[in-house]
Amino acid sequence: MKFLSTNKSLVIGLGLILFFCFIAIFAPLIAPYEYDQIDQNSIMQPPSLKHPFGTDLLGRDVFSRMLYGSRISLSVGIIAVGIATIIGVVVGAISGYYGGFLDWLISTFINIMLCFPVFFLILSVVALLEPNIFNIMVVIGLTSWMGQARLVRAEILSLKERDFILAAKALGASDGRIILLHLLPNAIGPVIVSAVLGIASAILVESGLSFLGIGIQPPIPSWGNILNEAKSSLGLAWWLSFFPGIAIFLTIIAFNLFAEGLKKYLK
Amino acid sequence: MLLVAQNLTKEYLIEKSIFSLQTIKVKAVNGINFGLEKESVLGIIGETGSGKTTLAKLIAKLITPSSGQIKYSFCDIRKSIQIIFQNPYNSLNPRLKIKTILKEPFIIHKICSRSEIPARINDLLKKTKLNDTCLDKYPEQFSGGQRQRIAIARALAVQPQILICDEPTSSLDLSIQAQILNLFVCLKNELKLCYVFISHNLEVISFIADKVLILYKGVDIEKGTKEQVFKNPLHPYTKILLSKDLILQNSNLNQTEEENILNGCPFYNQCRYRMKRCFEMPQELQPEDQHYVKCHLYQR
Amino acid sequence: MNNKKLLEVRRLSVSIQLEDKKIFAVHNFELTLNQREVLAIIGESGCGKTTAVQAITGLGGKNTTIVDGEIILEDITFSPQNESQMKKIRGARISYIFQDPTSYLNPILTIGEQIEEMILAHPDVDEKKKIDTLHRLLELVELKPPEKFLWLYPHQLSGGMNQRAMIAMALASNPKILIADEPTTNLDYITELKIIKLLLYLKNKFDLSIIFITHNISLIEKFADNIVVMYAGRIVEKGTKEEVLGNPLHPYTQGLLDCIPKISHNIKQLNTITGSVPELSSLPTGCKFHPRCRYVMARCLEEEPELYKLSETHFSRCYLLHKI
Numbered sequence: 001m002k003f004l005s006t007n008k009s010l011v012i013g014l015g016l017i018l019f020f021c022f023i024a025i026f027a028p029l030i031a032p033y034e035y036d037q038i039d040q041n042s043i044m045q046p047p048s049l050k051h052p053f054g055t056d057l058l059g060r061d062v063f064s065r066m067l068y069g070s071r072i073s074l075s076v077g078i079i080a081v082g083i084a085t086i087i088g089v090v091v092g093a094i095s096g097y098y099g100g101f102l103d104w105l106i107s108t109f110i111n112i113m114l115c116f117p118v119f120f121l122i123l124s125v126v127a128l129l130e131p132n133i134f135n136i137m138v139v140i141g142l143t144s145w146m147g148q149a150r151l152v153r154a155e156i157l158s159l160k161e162r163d164f165i166l167a168a169k170a171l172g173a174s175d176g177r178i179i180l181l182h183l184l185p186n187a188i189g190p191v192i193v194s195a196v197l198g199i200a201s202a203i204l205v206e207s208g209l210s211f212l213g214i215g216i217q218p219p220i221p222s223w224g225n226i227l228n229e230a231k232s233s234l235g236l237a238w239w240l241s242f243f244p245g246i247a248i249f250l251t252i253i254a255f256n257l258f259a260e261g262l263k264k265y266l267k
Numbered sequence: 268m269l270l271v272a273q274n275l276t277k278e279y280l281i282e283k284s285i286f287s288l289q290t291i292k293v294k295a296v297n298g299i300n301f302g303l304e305k306e307s308v309l310g311i312i313g314e315t316g317s318g319k320t321t322l323a324k325l326i327a328k329l330i331t332p333s334s335g336q337i338k339y340s341f342c343d344i345r346k347s348i349q350i351i352f353q354n355p356y357n358s359l360n361p362r363l364k365i366k367t368i369l370k371e372p373f374i375i376h377k378i379c380s381r382s383e384i385p386a387r388i389n390d391l392l393k394k395t396k397l398n399d400t401c402l403d404k405y406p407e408q409f410s411g412g413q414r415q416r417i418a419i420a421r422a423l424a425v426q427p428q429i430l431i432c433d434e435p436t437s438s439l440d441l442s443i444q445a446q447i448l449n450l451f452v453c454l455k456n457e458l459k460l461c462y463v464f465i466s467h468n469l470e471v472i473s474f475i476a477d478k479v480l481i482l483y484k485g486v487d488i489e490k491g492t493k494e495q496v497f498k499n500p501l502h503p504y505t506k507i508l509l510s511k512d513l514i515l516q517n518s519n520l521n522q523t524e525e526e527n528i529l530n531g532c533p534f535y536n537q538c539r540y541r542m543k544r545c546f547e548m549p550q551e552l553q554p555e556d557q558h559y560v561k562c563h564l565y566q567r
Numbered sequence: 568m569n570n571k572k573l574l575e576v577r578r579l580s581v582s583i584q585l586e587d588k589k590i591f592a593v594h595n596f597e598l599t600l601n602q603r604e605v606l607a608i609i610g611e612s613g614c615g616k617t618t619a620v621q622a623i624t625g626l627g628g629k630n631t632t633i634v635d636g637e638i639i640l641e642d643i644t645f646s647p648q649n650e651s652q653m654k655k656i657r658g659a660r661i662s663y664i665f666q667d668p669t670s671y672l673n674p675i676l677t678i679g680e681q682i683e684e685m686i687l688a689h690p691d692v693d694e695k696k697k698i699d700t701l702h703r704l705l706e707l708v709e710l711k712p713p714e715k716f717l718w719l720y721p722h723q724l725s726g727g728m729n730q731r732a733m734i735a736m737a738l739a740s741n742p743k744i745l746i747a748d749e750p751t752t753n754l755d756y757i758t759e760l761k762i763i764k765l766l767l768y769l770k771n772k773f774d775l776s777i778i779f780i781t782h783n784i785s786l787i788e789k790f791a792d793n794i795v796v797m798y799a800g801r802i803v804e805k806g807t808k809e810e811v812l813g814n815p816l817h818p819y820t821q822g823l824l825d826c827i828p829k830i831s832h833n834i835k836q837l838n839t840i841t842g843s844v845p846e847l848s849s850l851p852t853g854c855k856f857h858p859r860c861r862y863v864m865a866r867c868l869e870e871e872p873e874l875y876k877l878s879e880t881h882f883s884r885c886y887l888l889h890k891i
Contacts, residue, residue: 167350172372473830
């Protein structure tokens, strides 16, 4: 109980995240309708008992589409950040540990990558490729590893000189062993916090892409593409923009709160 | 001789500022010679800035010398030389349990079969007077003295011949220091170890060392047996260290006013006996058997 | 030598609030300090020396509470719990020098700016005379020429010079008492000697009193007049340097002095004090040292001894001295 009061952000954030994960996993069981079930008699209906979040232009139940949409948002967020973190940790660790010319080369490459406006880079790539969920995950992952790499590199640069690392070298530990067993476990704290924040960011990117029409394509629902459909009817069908908007907002807040709480907890 | 250091030098480049291209070379260790005999303790008296930690790393082959060399009488440096660091709060990985920390040397060197490891670890704990309840704990749960014992146990796992001790008791309370020093003596006798024991504390060196080397700004200004150096100090710096009172004649209080003598005697600016000759680095002289000094005062 | 009494501390007790418990870091700390006296406080980690001394200066973390105590400075009584009263003493009458000057000096301000801050903090200094005062202070601590050192940053100076800059800052407000917490621990021997000589010179020139914390017995031999020994938050022995070092009464003092190696003492093993320092959160009953004491008697477990007197100056908190 004391844990709860001193770690409010952590607990609330985690609670919300688990809530969204739950609905994502059990969407087929919770959803009253299929996400592509068309009912031509209930086009553009406001929220009612039959359709708690209303219906869209094709008479599909928005509530069900929202539930299935959570699957897209969360999986894109988690997998994209997973890819980015793996690349970032490997690159950062090598750069920080070996130093010298290799470090200079990698750092310069990171700095060049950071010069690109990432969202536009993603836009261009996605416009050229087929806009399916897999491509989107990979593209976001491949363009957002730089932050993690820098964090890992910075931590390793400072940890490298600590006595226990020298002791491991004196014991004859190999470079790989030192990086994996000694350096990374001590460097991982900020990386985890950054990864959690990165999930929020990735969800936002995917929603943005889908909103612009080049992300997840209908009929597969994504919170972003529901918002896209809402564009044309902004004044009339408030429920089409309100619910996805709130969902994205709450998810971002959840991850940010969790990251804040985690940062405090790991200290 | 277990190892012999010949003309050991380590230089570091220090840039003057971001805007100047001038780089200055600082010799952390400058032309050091010494030998290490079996089952003996070489006490190195050095303070902050004397180059003692650089010397420790050179002997342990963690860094390579800029010039000069160390000749070892054995092949596997990692199994023959181990090092104990000054700060017990920094020398153990905070994320690992003690049992993992102590298992590591066995795993790296495949010293014995996996099943024998627990027994070996228990033996190490007994030697360093640690309780086996410590195995499941993390370093943060231990005091400074206990962490040093753990560090010593880890070092002993590979059964080294030489233990380099870089100010191992300087961060500890006086009563704990006594316990750890006693432990070092016990282990030396029991395991027939050789120590390179570095400290700025003369009393500690007088307790544990057989031979003494005085390090000043990277130079081995005086070497000899403990009795020789403590009873008959030759170098002006050694004399100051051993004197009982506060008298410091003829010394400048300001380092910035020192004359820049790049290749001369490192003690020039503090020395009451300085002469023009001291602009040149003194040769190593041997005023008495086994007792060496680098000082122009003893030049015939 | 009849020096007048400058400082008296009575019944000082300080508690610290840890996460889940309250510990008494200092209990019933009492001392008197005369003009031109150098008092050394020795004790191992956790004995409360830094807490006690910071409480006298009015420094202390947010978790420290001064439970009791009275400070009489030049015949005026101050209450260490009273923040506004302590502000008047701190820096003005009592100055504090920290252990590691490089951590305590502001890296982005020049030495001149930092000393100036100290001068201006105590506004009985004339603004016009500020530069003169700055020069004078730097010259006092042998940072000459002062015009040059005013503009330098801490990272441009050596450890010894930074420590001297800190001493200059401490002197800026003409204090009567200087408290130095291990001021030379991180310095090499020759620099240490120079700093000690400087402190002695300043003591004589300005009639200062100095309280310094150290664990370096040879330094005490060279520098101190009187000694206070602390253990588990209490003073266990106090007396002149000759009395405490020559005839230590308290078993802890004896044990401590005994376990220090000495040059040309050819011994195989050092004497040690059995056991270890108790946690402040779980102190033993009665005398706090009794579990480690070779002279322990039944009384020692029941009730904590007072500071018993051997002479006008030599006291020990031990029943050995108090025969009934």
